[in-house]
Amino acid sequence: MDITYYLYLSAVLFTIGAVGVLVRRNAIVVFMCVELMLNAVNLSLVTFARMNSNLDGQVIAFFVMVVAAAEVVIGLAIIMSIFRSRRSASVDDANLLKY
Amino acid sequence: MIPILILSIFSGGFAIFSIVAGSLSGPKRFNRAKLESYECGIEPAPQAFRGHRLPVKYYLTAMLFIVFDIEIVFLYPWAVAFNKLGMFGLVEMILFIATVFVVYAYVWRRGGLEWD
Amino acid sequence: MAAADFTAPSIAYGALMPVLIPAGAAIVGVLVDAFAPSTIRWRAQVVVALAGLAGALVACGILAGEHHVTADTAISVDGPALFLQGTIAVLGIASVLLVADRSPGMDGGAFVASAATTPGSADERASIRSGRIQTEVFPLMMFAVTGMMLFPASNDLLLLFVALEVLSLPLYLLCGLARRRRLLSQEAAVKYFLLGAFASAFFLYGLALLYGYAGTVSLGGIHDAAVSGQHNDTLLFLGLALLAVGLLFKVGAAPFHSWIPDVYQGAPTPITAFMASATKVAGFGALLRVFYVSFGGLGWEWRPVAWGIAIMTMIVGSIFAITQTDVKRMLAYSSIAHAGFILIGIIALNKSGLSGSMFYLLTYGITTVGAFGVLTLVRDPDGEATHLSRWAGLGRRSPLVAGVFALFLLALAGIPLTSGFTGKFAVFSAGVSGGATPLVIVGVITSAMAAFFYVRVIVLMFFADPLEDGPVVVIPGGATSSAIAISVAVTVVLGVFPQPLLNLANHAVPFYH
Numbered sequence: 001m002d003i004t005y006y007l008y009l010s011a012v013l014f015t016i017g018a019v020g021v022l023v024r025r026n027a028i029v030v031f032m033c034v035e036l037m038l039n040a041v042n043l044s045l046v047t048f049a050r051m052n053s054n055l056d057g058q059v060i061a062f063f064v065m066v067v068a069a070a071e072v073v074i075g076l077a078i079i080m081s082i083f084r085s086r087r088s089a090s091v092d093d094a095n096l097l098k099y
Numbered sequence: 100m101i102p103i104l105i106l107s108i109f110s111g112g113f114a115i116f117s118i119v120a121g122s123l124s125g126p127k128r129f130n131r132a133k134l135e136s137y138e139c140g141i142e143p144a145p146q147a148f149r150g151h152r153l154p155v156k157y158y159l160t161a162m163l164f165i166v167f168d169i170e171i172v173f174l175y176p177w178a179v180a181f182n183k184l185g186m187f188g189l190v191e192m193i194l195f196i197a198t199v200f201v202v203y204a205y206v207w208r209r210g211g212l213e214w215d
Numbered sequence: 216m217a218a219a220d221f222t223a224p225s226i227a228y229g230a231l232m233p234v235l236i237p238a239g240a241a242i243v244g245v246l247v248d249a250f251a252p253s254t255i256r257w258r259a260q261v262v263v264a265l266a267g268l269a270g271a272l273v274a275c276g277i278l279a280g281e282h283h284v285t286a287d288t289a290i291s292v293d294g295p296a297l298f299l300q301g302t303i304a305v306l307g308i309a310s311v312l313l314v315a316d317r318s319p320g321m322d323g324g325a326f327v328a329s330a331a332t333t334p335g336s337a338d339e340r341a342s343i344r345s346g347r348i349q350t351e352v353f354p355l356m357m358f359a360v361t362g363m364m365l366f367p368a369s370n371d372l373l374l375l376f377v378a379l380e381v382l383s384l385p386l387y388l389l390c391g392l393a394r395r396r397r398l399l400s401q402e403a404a405v406k407y408f409l410l411g412a413f414a415s416a417f418f419l420y421g422l423a424l425l426y427g428y429a430g431t432v433s434l435g436g437i438h439d440a441a442v443s444g445q446h447n448d449t450l451l452f453l454g455l456a457l458l459a460v461g462l463l464f465k466v467g468a469a470p471f472h473s474w475i476p477d478v479y480q481g482a483p484t485p486i487t488a489f490m491a492s493a494t495k496v497a498g499f500g501a502l503l504r505v506f507y508v509s510f511g512g513l514g515w516e517w518r519p520v521a522w523g524i525a526i527m528t529m530i531v532g533s534i535f536a537i538t539q540t541d542v543k544r545m546l547a548y549s550s551i552a553h554a555g556f557i558l559i560g561i562i563a564l565n566k567s568g569l570s571g572s573m574f575y576l577l578t579y580g581i582t583t584v585g586a587f588g589v590l591t592l593v594r595d596p597d598g599e600a601t602h603l604s605r606w607a608g609l610g611r612r613s614p615l616v617a618g619v620f621a622l623f624l625l626a627l628a629g630i631p632l633t634s635g636f637t638g639k640f641a642v643f644s645a646g647v648s649g650g651a652t653p654l655v656i657v658g659v660i661t662s663a664m665a666a667f668f669y670v671r672v673i674v675l676m677f678f679a680d681p682l683e684d685g686p687v688v689v690i691p692g693g694a695t696s697s698a699i700a701i702s703v704a705v706t707v708v709l710g711v712f713p714q715p716l717l718n719l720a721n722h723a724v725p726f727y728h
Contacts, residue, residue, distance in 0.1 A: 048427035063373060
């Protein structure tokens with residue numbers, strides 16, 4: 001099977017994630033879309049590792065996973081705190097900051 | 100090949116033995132709780148938000164779990180290359196684990212591990 | 216794919232001291248939070264943080280003039296890295312001093328008593344009464360400083376990414392810790408977090424594509440592959456563009472600037488000072504290294520886009536700043552405009568562009584910390600008085616504070632005899648010598664536009680009638696006073712007598728990889 005298919009799949013996943021960030025309203029869902037983007041990147045990385053026949057890409061994928069986990073924790077903490085103050089996780093309800 | 104075969108026979112046999120032995124030897128007293136999807140923890144609710152909100156402590160535990168769980172991922176490459184990295188790798192890994200342990204000490208002291 | 220032969224990398228720990236000392240201070244800070252009794256915690260944290268930053272500054276001084284490429288070429292501690300690390304240490308010291316001030320006039324400091332309590336709840340009132348405060352601010356700041364120290368020294372895209380996250384994650388949290396107007400602060404944190412994570416995903420995809428292009432993520436390796444021109448150019452340019460999105464987001468260049476005003480306004484003011492100065496220094500440090508080392512040979516390909524971004528950033532920053540009615544938001548837009556000016560130094564792509572940008576970052580950072588420091592002093596009963604109308608006539612009631620603020624505004628505007636002028640001059644002349652004269656002309660015009668709104672504030676402070684119920688100017692504690700005094704001194708000295716530091720910046724170039 002042609003290995004570039006994985007790259008196409010990764011690009012599609014990344015795009016779905018990016019579109020999701022832009023159109024979804026719930027902060028948790030937005031955040032999950034970001035995670036989808038990161039995982040799309042991981043798929044690219046391991047595919048390129050295979051294509052370049054070196055292991056760097058796989059190691060980088062580990063780092064991405066760890067950083068993504070740290071990001072989940074920070075993000076959930078922040079979203080939880082705003083949810084508890086407002087009883088809503090919609091990014092549209094957060095509108096105090098403007099001119 | 101042979102060790103894998105033996106191992107799979109053992110593991111499969113143990114699984115079957117456990118299930119059969121459990122169903123033969125255990126008392127059978129049914130109650131409502133046993134018909135739930137999970138015998139412990141929260142009741143599965145049709146709506147997680149609005150109606151039945153999950154207690155915050157679940158999130159706290161989940162967050163702590165994610166962090167400490169995923170740090171272990173770095174132990175695998177290190178273990179694979181342990182012989183070549185030698186003392187250098189060992190010292191670096193001890194530093195890494197020590198850093199994670201500092202965070203653990205913080206969580207413990209500030210009550211992050213207390214359930215109630 | 217057999218495991219490739221490799222040898223354990225050697226790490227020059229001595230050269231990494233500017234990174235390791237703040238990291239150690241952060242870990243000690245976590246231990247202090249875990250084990251020290253709550254009565255001495257705040258003091259102990261301040262001491263640990265300041266000691267860590269001072270140690271890092273001393274380490275930069277000792278290492279000056281050396282260059283090490285270490286950790287299997289992942290880290291390059293060279294002149295520009297050390298210059299920027301020293302700058303970040305100084306800005307960190309000033310910001311920590313602003314954070315540390317809990318003198319009576321400050322009404323409990325800028326930070327929340329307990330971040331876990333819901334705003335407006337009985338728990339929150341109880342936590343305020345108990346005199347508690349979230350001492351985690353200091354370790355978080357030190358972790359952020361660690362990331363910032365690593366950011367301009369990263370010689371490898373993976374390390375760049377890790378440093379980016381190490382500096383961003385604590386900042387997301389710090390944004391949400393304001394003591395007053397907590398909803399605003401939490402909203403700023405959510406916005407910053409979601410957009411920051413979005414931008415780092417783009418950065419990461421760029422990293423993956425460049426790895427696919429060059430087979431390596433080291434900046435030198437990507438440079439070699441780009442020069443040889445034997446690979447798939449689509450990957451190179453897509454990767455470069457996505458990478459640039461992530462970095463330009465961090466420094467707040469248009470069109471990736473939309474988070475800056477909101478986050479700067481909502482965050483606690485000392486943290487805004489820290490973000491506006493130190494983060495920008497670190498971000499531009501990384502941008503400079505990536506574009507000078509990896510993509511310097513491709514200048515013709517990316518410069519037209521960079522020109523567009525620089526022009527847009529300068530214009531957006533200057534025009535929107537005029538329409539603002541909130542001092543914090545105005546300073547936020549001014550920081551966007553400044554990002555545009557520094558981009559000229561990157562586009563120049565020559566030695567004086569590099570040294571000029573570094574000098575500019577130092578002058579801009581110090582002045583910005585001072586300006587936000589003054590903001591913390593002008594207070595209403597419910598916190599800082601950030602609305603512009605509240606500042607009317609301040610110069611008559613508190614000439615000293617208003618005068619200091621006016622000095623910072625003039626420096627940001629780039630008036631001669633302030634550090635802002637020398638910085639702008641250095642960057643603009645580098646731009647001209649680098650063949651970006653039209654860009655410099657736009658820069659000068661937007662500087663003039665920007666001067667308009669700085670002067671408008673000064674006029675408002677000194678020539679408008681004071682308000683009846685105007686804000687109180689509190690007597691700052693020793694910490695805030697020293698932070699502002701440092702800023703004033705540097706702003707004036709670098710305006711009148713910039714040559715030693717300019718020489719230092721000139722000797723710091725070029726990058727080693």
